[in-house]
Amino acid sequence: MNRFDRQGKRRQSLPARARQRRIAAAMRKLRYAVWTILAVLVASIVAGFFIPLGITGVMVTLGVMLAAVLLIIAMPPERSVKVEALSRTSLSALPLQTEIWLENQRKGLPTPAAALVDSIGVKLETLAPQLERLTDQEPAAQEVRKLLADHLPELVTGYQSIPQPLRREERNGRVPEQQLIEGLSVIDAEITRMSEGLASGDLNRLAIQNRFLEMKYQEARQLGH
Template sequence: MNDIDAVIARNDARMDRMAHAEAMQLSRAKRRQRGVARTTARVGRAMMVGGGIVVALLLWGLLVSPIGVTVLVLAVLFGLFAMVGAASWEKPLPKPSAVADAPALLPAATDAWLDRQRRQMPLLAAPQVDAISAKLATLEQQLAQVPPADPIAQDLSRLLGRHLPELVESYTRVPAEQRKRTIDSDGRTLESTLVEGLKVVDAELDRASNQLAAADRDALLVQGKFLESRYGSDRAIEG
């Protein structure tokens, strides 16, 4: 019996490692996609600004008066600064609470917001952020198929729209040099408290995803039993 338990435990541990590795890969792929999209947008904004300045100079020279060397140099300098500014600017992302009333939009908004907060969180939190990101991708598909008033969708709206942002922002508001201090008699620090909170969020997302999938699993089981009873090998197929 002990041998069987040990085998089961090893299999469970292996499955957990595989799930973690898959979550890491998915999270990295999504971060790369966001990085490419941000870079493309920055280059596009810079090119638009630069192109606009060139067109303005050409029109001025053709329609108003020739452009002198001094004006040209100033225009080039201004254009460079404007292009750098346009490339550096990023559109502020809405907080998850802004779309809390639309559960189907909440996973994507939360994932993008959480990715922006990643740089302010400790390295210890990275695996949990990756795991949450992977589950949000699954929940995005699931929540698109349920009404906003669904109890599970409402629970997720509160978790992602309020509780998770409050957890992360409570940590990031603390000055960086104070985040490693012990805050409890059991030796916990702010970093470990954040990580434990993210683990709770991850577990709750997993539970919600399983609940949302339960109806489909039950329907598949019922349909499978029906097909087996109607068209099983021990029954003749009715015309």
């Protein structure tokens, strides 16, 4: 895959990448089903050399094949991600798990926020390979985990906890929907800064703005209160 193909792939929206994952999961299911049918068929042929199967044996074989295929079809295409599980996710897997969680929340967000979620998802895809060379003990890794597993979910769930009719009404001088959009904008910019810091090797720079960001994220925690 050349550089332009990779850039085009990174520009895909969150729903587009979720669709790709579902298609890939469906293809895996198809392969599992084919191999399962072949395995049952081979097992029945081998068993037929020792025990005559007869009509009953053929029906049992077909029943086992059907049950196995139905079980494979019933398997969920993609595991849902619980917000509390993000804090326990390994650092290298955290961007993808956060992206899956975000995609599941996207439909319930206002249009400007959904566009920011798309932008965050693209940047998470870029960030993922950069995290593979970090250990959990490094300050940069701790900042990334705090951003993706704490601040981002708190912002979104805080907004979701507000009743629908009140989300566009002013509360304590602030409008929840606008707070959500502003918070997502800050996080979007922060992921860009983190990715640039990791790309340049300047890991110390990742912790410089922590105090400012903590103040901004505090607004997210207040959304649900």
